[in-house]
Structures are given as C-alpha cells and as structure tokens.
Amino acid sequence: MNIAVDTIATSPSSDAAKAGAVRQYVTFLVDDSVYGVDIKLVREIKQWTATTVLPNQPAHTKGVLNLRGTIVPVHDLRARFGGPLTEPTENHVVVIVWIGTKTVGILVDAVSDIIGVPSDEIRPAPSADGEPGGGDATIWGLVSAQTGMVALLDLNTMFPSDEGDIG
C-alpha cells in the first residue's frame, strides 16, 4: 500500500503568492503531537512491515527494510524524542524521506495532512527546550495550523547522515 506523494499537486497555490513563498508540508502524528516535513523531502509513505534488526544500534533505530531493492534504515520517531519504543502494527506508517543523498524511513503513528505554509508564518522553535537528546535543534520551526501546532522537523539534525561509528 504505497502512496506516491509525488502525484499530489505541489504547485504553489496562487492565492498565497502575496504572503511570501508558500511551501507544502506533510504532517504526521505521534501520540498527540503533529510533526511536519517539507513535501519535497518526502519520497513515499509506506505501511509498516517488519524490519531486519541491526546489531548495536541506538534503540530508536528499528532496523532496515527493503524498498524495491535498496536497503533503507527505519527510525522510530517517538523513541527518537525520548518516548517509549513503538510496538508497530499494520496501522503504523513509515514516511520515507530524503536526507541529503540518503533515503531514510521514519516510523510514525499516522500521516495526517498536507498543509501549505507561507514562510512568514513559521515561528522559530524556542532554543534549549530541554529536549532529550542534548537540546539539538531537531525542530526548526513551529506553525499554527487549524488543527493545532505543527512542529517542523530538521531531518539532518535528527538523523545525521554521518552518525559516526559510536555503537
């Protein structure tokens, strides 16, 4: 059950042109929090399937899966934010994103929406917000959407592509 996100219109809506550059974000849920990622970075959305466990990795790394012949790591977003490990079911969803040149999967509870956000409506996330993980800026901006606040993820900081060999 793959949804090709590419087919969803990405052209900037004309009415928003006056409010500065509008970008679209895919939002998804983990518990009650809503997170967003630039739609251009989302490659596809996939139903959860069992992953292959990798040895000696941090708990939030669920393992790797086979994405049409390439090996893609999957990280548990809840656990990455210090929450308990997700016990994934068929209802869970893996958002496949580009991080630099790498393809990475993020395990979330559900995908909720695609929202268009003018750049001037993005508020910077307060720094040193006491996040587990050393206060690194994993959230680069906050947006108030109709349904509530959306935290925009900085994927590069969350899952740096050169995580080193600290195992």
Added chain:
Amino acid sequence: MDDDEDFRSLFFSEARELLEQLQEHLNLLAEDAGDDETVHAAFRAVHSVKGGAAAFGFDVLIGFAHIFETVMDRIRSGTMQLDGSLAQTLLRSGDVMQILVENTESGSEDSVPGMARLQAELEALAGVEPSAAAEPAAGDDSPSADSDLDEDAVPEASEIIVRITPDESFAEAGHDMVRLIRSAREKGLSEVHVEGQVPPVTTFDPRQNPLTWELVFHTEGPVAALRSFFTIYEHAAQVEFLDSSDDYLEEDLDASDDSQAQDAPAGDAEPDTDPARGSLAAPNADASGESGSAQKRGEAAKSLRVEISRIDRLVNLVGEMLITQAALGQQTADIENREMADVALAVDTMSRQLRELQESVMAIRAQPVKSVFRRMPRVVRDLSEKLGKEARLELHGEHTEVDATVIEELTEPLTHMIRNAMDHGLESNDERDTLDKPRVGRIRLAAEHKGERVIITVEDDGRGVNRERVFAKALERGLVQPDDRLSPPEIDMLIFHPGFSTAQEVSSVSGRGVGMDVVKRKIQSLGGRFAMTSEPGKGTKFVITLPLTLAVMDGMTVSVADQKYILPLSTVVEALHVTRDNGRRLPDGTHLLERRGEYLKLLSLRHALDLPPREQGTEMAIVVDTETSGLIALTVDELIGQRQIVLKSLEANFKKINGISGATILGDGQVALILDIPALMNISPKTGAPAEVLH
C-alpha cells in the same frame, strides 16, 4: 549551456585518458624503452589536453601544459637530449597535469604542491624567461599572479583592444572563436567587432579563416593578464594589442557589427562543427597524421561509453532474477508430478541461460586492474622524493580484469602496501650498497587470474620484517607475553594485529594512523584472503586473493533469534550440533567446542549481535575459517541453507556497522545481514578484552 556541460565532462574524461597514456609513454621513456614514436605520442597527449583546456579557458592548466609542451617539443625535434633526470622531471610534470585536471574538474583552487618549482624547471629547460608569459601559476611571482586572476591590481578600468586574425591552423589547434569569446568575457570583454567577408558556401574552405576580430576589453586588471590569456593563441593566430580610443572603429559600423558578431559564431563554428571533439581530436590528427589515429577511430566505433550506474542496475537485476529463479526451481522440484517434468526442464534451461546472462553482464563491468595499478608509480615517485630512496616499481598483469566494484576498493589497500614497502621494506640506497644488493630497490606489483579469483602480489626486495623489533613492540603493547614462544610466521602476523600500529607512532609516510590490520580487514571485507611471507634480508611478499566480483556471492543462511543472517560460504568449514559432550565452558566464561580432539573458540552470535539470549533449545555451531586466527565456531539457532546472494550496501542509506559487511534481500523480500566474521571477532564479547590473534 547543457552542451557546454557535456563538452566539459567529455573533456575531463578524455583528458584523464590522455594523461594516463602520457604516463605510460613517459614511463617507457624513463626506462629507456621508448622510441621516437613514444616521444611523439607523449607530445601529442600534452598537446591535446592543452588544446582542450584552451577551448574552455582553464588558464592554470593551459599555462602549465604550454610550457610542458614546449619542452616535449624540444625533445621531439632533437634539440634536447632525454636523460634520466629529465625523464623524472617529465614524469612529475605528468603528475602535476593530472592533479591540475582533477582540481579544475572539481573546481578546487588548491595550489598543487611542487608545481611552481617544476614549472620553473620546465621553463629553464625550454629556455623561456620565467616571467615572460606571466603564467598565473608561476611560483616566483605568485602574489601578482593571484591578483591577475581575481583581484584588480590596477584600480582604474582601462580599455584594451586586441585584434586577432586566426591562421589556418587555428581550428586544428583546437581553438574556437566562440569559446575564446566566451572565456574572454571573464576577462572584461565588452565589445566584439568583426571584419572580413565569408566566401559563399561553394568555395568556402573550412581552414581559411577570413575574419579579423577586434575584442574590446574594459578591464581593471593589468594588461599582462590579457597578454597571458592570448599567449596560447599566438601560434595559431596573429594577435595584436592596440591602444585604446585612437584606433577605434567608426561608430556607424557598430550597429551592423553587432548583428554580425552574433551571426559570426555560427559561421565560425562551421569549420569546427563539434567544438569539443574538434578540440581534442583535431590536434591528434594534426600532430601525427600517422596510422595510429585512424586506427583509434575504428576502435572507438566498436566500443561504447556507458554510465556505470546503468550497468550496476543490470547487474542487480540479473542478480535478483537469479534469486527468483532459485526460488522457482525449488518450488518446481517440490511438485511431484510427471506432467511437471517439462516445466522442470524449462526451469533448468532458464537457469543455465540466466547464469550465462549474468556472466555476460559481469563481463561488461570487468575492468583491467590497470586503472588502479597506474596510480602506484605516482605513489612511489612521491615517496622516493620524500624518503630520499630510489625505487623501481614493476607492474605485471595490468590487463587482468576484475569487476569494477573490486577495483574501486583496491586503491586504498594497495597504496598502503606500497607505502609500507617503500617506508619499512626497502633499505636506503647506501645501505643496499653495503649489503651487496642492487642499489635501487625493487617493488613488484602483479595481478593474475586463478580460477574464480584474482591474485594480486606486492613484493619488495628489502630487508623483510624485522622480527625482533616487531616482537619487542608487540610486547610493549601487551599483545604478547615475554615468555611466549612464537614461530617466525606468527611474529610476522603480529603486524596485522589491530593494536599493533597506532596513530601516534606511525611515520608520516606509511601511516595516517592506519595499520596493516586495516588493509587486511579491507581485503577480507571484499571477500578476499591475505597472506604474507617474509624473509630477513630478502624481502617481503604480500599475496591477496580476491573474488572476481563483489556483486554476487555464495552464502550460508543461518537464523539467530528469528533473524536471518548470511555467512560467506567461502569461510564456512562445517556445521556441528552443540551438545553436552562437545561443549565446554572455561571458568573465565570462554566457551569452547571440541572438534575431533581439537578445541575451538565458540562465539555466540546472539551475544556478538546484541540479541536476547536463548531460553532453550539446542544450538548449531558453524565452524568458520577466519583466515587469520584460524578456525572458530559460531553458535546459531538454525542452519537454513546455501544460496546465492546479491550484495547490497548498508552504507548507501545508513552507515557502516561493525561486524556487518552488507545486506541482501531474501526471496520473501526480507533483508538479511551479511556477517563480517573477522570484524565480529574483534567487537565480540563486550568484556573489553582484545580478541586474540594468535592461536
């Protein structure tokens, strides 16, 4: 613009090839094995690269190539005698050209070490005053040269008019007015005027260049920068520098000239319809006119440049098909039905054809090891200069073909071994004299096929491993005990111990904090075997055996804690059940397995892979050959079977994981990890104790 990019990359790939040929020719000349034709070929290579570089306005490269070419020309014409030291200078110049091309391609502006000195040397040889051409790269006046390039030394903008009338040889020399104008824009070109008449097409001679061009520059830089820009055109065109303002063309011409200037490139391009090809191919033809070039053209038509990624896709697909085919074969074999006999036969036939298809596809990607080998002379030259040791590198079997995936991975370990041989293996020239050895040390690098594997040998005739020192150092590092009695080969093996070479200790030459253990591990991660023999006073020999391809391998599937893992079949010796009778546990927690009266170390894969311990049930032990530490036994839950697997990279989207050499996709679409046994042993039990090497 796209075209430009295409031509650019074409230029770089051709330049690389030309420079590689140049190195080969120069090597021959240095060994005094070349003839006149070799000199000509070397000259042509430099000349062609220069011509191509000129088309794109790569100033630094052009400047260096120009002086290099001048020297080659003098040798070619016999006004200069080629001797040993000159050959060395030329070889090093070839190296610099290679680095320059690499830098130009990557857009790096790093200065090339030793280039200024070499350029001065070449200039002296060519009898050119170093400052004359105001070469941007000349070391002596580099401050001002720098300013030529980017910042304005003369703050006031001045107007300079350059009149250029191309000669007949202009296009043949790889020049093209359109490109000249394009690159001149960066120099502050503001106007172009054209004079002359293009004859009708019927009488048009592409070599005749009927037009005279006036280029008006508004530049804040010194005139010298412009002069040097035009230097390269001087042999193929008349270049005049005119004073500004007084000689200015009448204004009424301007309007028509503008349109002409725009039309002109099309007209001018005619003699040279394919600028990039012309730029590189034409000089070849003009400098030689020999049979070689015609032959080359014939060859070119029979080969095809294909992006390696396309071939990779083919290789992967064929690999996947093999796996599917294996699953299909298994399923048809399970059906016991006479009517299925035909199906089974067809499946068999398909299997054979698939294997053949796979071999053909792999053959496309096979490359001669030459592409790695020919980098090594440069390594040796750099080091002989640095260490003050003369050495000769002999290459054998450069045409041995290996899969491109293996070739890429070979550069690093080979470089390291050559460095090691230069630094530790060979004695100094004087020392060799006193030892009655040939004064110049010898390193031999050879490749050959043997069955399904390729054998690469690195051999030197130096002093061999200094066993006393190695033992002393191992003692110091706590790798051995003072009363350990080791056989000479065992002592030699110590240099491969991960704890042996450390970053602080290593000399600047052979180590960047990388020890021979890394070389060995690299080779093993490629599925290769590594052996070393050393004889004191006679030399050291490393023998590497590698599979011909990394894309497909035979593996043994095992299961541990419901996960499937693959062991490279080449390492598997046998499988045993672990029972109460043959399993032993020592007081320190080490597990041993008795196998025909011999005790093997038993390593729990669950433990090494950080998986939960097993609650019950018997275990299997797989005896594997670690190549270096002898046999060990790995405990697994179940042995599933043998299969061919297609290697996939974990690093492409993730990172290197210790103990895992890669992954593969099983018939059911699940990913299985491939175990890297030597690495697993080193991370093994989290006791922190270094894994034992000697056994």
